[in-house]
Amino acid sequence: MWPLVAALLLGSFCCGSAQLLFNKTKSVEFTFCNETVVIPCFLTNVGAQNTNEMYVKWKFKGKYIFIFDGGQNNATADSNFSSAKIAVSELLKGDASLKMDKGDAKVGNYTCEVTELTREGETVIELKYRVVSWFSPNENILVVIFPILAILLFWGQFGILTLKYKSNCTNKKIILLLIAGLLLTAIVIVGAILFVPGEYSVKNASGLGFIVISTGILILLQYNVFMTAFGMTSFTIAILITQVLGYVLAVVGLCLCIMACIPVHGPLLISGLGIIALAELLGLVYMKFVASNQRTIQAPRKAVEEPLNAFKESKGMMNDE
Numbered sequence: 001m002w003p004l005v006a007a008l009l010l011g012s013f014c015c016g017s018a019q020l021l022f023n024k025t026k027s028v029e030f031t032f033c034n035e036t037v038v039i040p041c042f043l044t045n046v047g048a049q050n051t052n053e054m055y056v057k058w059k060f061k062g063k064y065i066f067i068f069d070g071g072q073n074n075a076t077a078d079s080n081f082s083s084a085k086i087a088v089s090e091l092l093k094g095d096a097s098l099k100m101d102k103g104d105a106k107v108g109n110y111t112c113e114v115t116e117l118t119r120e121g122e123t124v125i126e127l128k129y130r131v132v133s134w135f136s137p138n139e140n141i142l143v144v145i146f147p148i149l150a151i152l153l154f155w156g157q158f159g160i161l162t163l164k165y166k167s168n169c170t171n172k173k174i175i176l177l178l179i180a181g182l183l184l185t186a187i188v189i190v191g192a193i194l195f196v197p198g199e200y201s202v203k204n205a206s207g208l209g210f211i212v213i214s215t216g217i218l219i220l221l222q223y224n225v226f227m228t229a230f231g232m233t234s235f236t237i238a239i240l241i242t243q244v245l246g247y248v249l250a251v252v253g254l255c256l257c258i259m260a261c262i263p264v265h266g267p268l269l270i271s272g273l274g275i276i277a278l279a280e281l282l283g284l285v286y287m288k289f290v291a292s293n294q295r296t297i298q299a300p301r302k303a304v305e306e307p308l309n310a311f312k313e314s315k316g317m318m319n320d321e
């Protein structure tokens, strides 16, 4: 560093004009999340008292893309970098950084050339692009796993319903539940396919939307399964309330994640989905539990009320054991 400075000073002494010095930055990065991109160019020894003594030129791939002529107080930008600008008010503090919209930013080496009366200097900064995944790999997995788990558990409930509670349900109800369940499964699969890991995009945001919004159907399905099987008990109400809360968390998390480029609320979304799956699991366990209780306790009572059903049930019972 010091030999370089000494060489520059010597150089300036010999030629009678001083060199402008920069706080050198080798490279800067931007990601999908940068709305604007700033390529830094800081001078450390500005002597000018007025910007009309300064002239700033930015070069990219051998072409001038931005020129600020202090004498004319005129800034011109190339048509391919139409949003490029510098903060003229910061120039006397040594800041000649180029700002542009992300859409105009192209990766590569940019040269910042500054002239101040008789002094001049230039520095090269490389602009790089970094791909950042919208969600972390673990989050990606959980976002897909929880809803799929919840759907499998629903199919488990559906299985118990059709096998153990045959007597309580009409064919129409079963068919409706079957259709709704298949529809939900299809939506979540489509969502999971769209929600490929990678940068934020409309595609994976809509995939996430499909997955999260459609899990609300699970609440309706589970409600109908309970109603068909044995009606509401305080336990099923608690399960459904838990599931609604999980859904609210997931939807709030979804909105926050879609609004922000970096989804800091991923854990909120995921815990919502986890709670939905947990409620589905509790529902399944409870159904299994009630089903095994009913066989021993309620079957005799039913035998008086509904001899035919009881007959069917006892047949089912014998098959199981």
Ligand SMILES: *[C@@H]1O[C@H](CO)[C@@H](O)[C@H](O)[C@H]1NC(C)=O
Residues within 6 Å of the ligand: 028, 029, 030, 031, 033, 034, 036, 037, 038, 039
């Ligand atoms: C992009 O945004 C990040 C975070 O806000 C910032 O640190 C970085 O300097 C920006 N990159 C560019 C090239 O402007």
Ligand SMILES: *[C@@H]1O[C@H](CO)[C@@H](O)[C@H](O)[C@H]1NC(C)=O
Residues within 6 Å of the ligand: 023, 042, 043, 044, 093, 094
């Ligand atoms: C240049 O860098 C030095 C040390 O890194 C810092 O003290 C100084 O403020 C910087 N100057 C400008 C104009 O950014």
Ligand SMILES: *[C@@H]1O[C@H](CO)[C@@H](O)[C@H](O)[C@H]1NC(C)=O
Residues within 6 Å of the ligand: 072, 074, 075, 076
């Ligand atoms: C700035 O300079 C360019 C060319 O040098 C010219 O076409 C343009 O009209 C000037 N703009 C202003 C505001 O003077």
Ligand SMILES: *[C@@H]1O[C@H](CO)[C@@H](O)[C@H](O)[C@H]1NC(C)=O
Residues within 6 Å of the ligand: 078, 079, 080
């Ligand atoms: C803008 O970019 C395109 C392709 O990169 C190039 O062909 C064209 O010459 C550029 N236009 C200007 C004014 O630099």
Ligand SMILES: *[C@@H]1O[C@H](CO)[C@@H](O)[C@H](O)[C@H]1NC(C)=O
Residues within 6 Å of the ligand: 107, 108, 109, 126
């Ligand atoms: C920019 O310049 C550096 C150093 O000269 C070089 O290693 C790099 O490959 C260049 N980058 C591009 C995109 O040309």
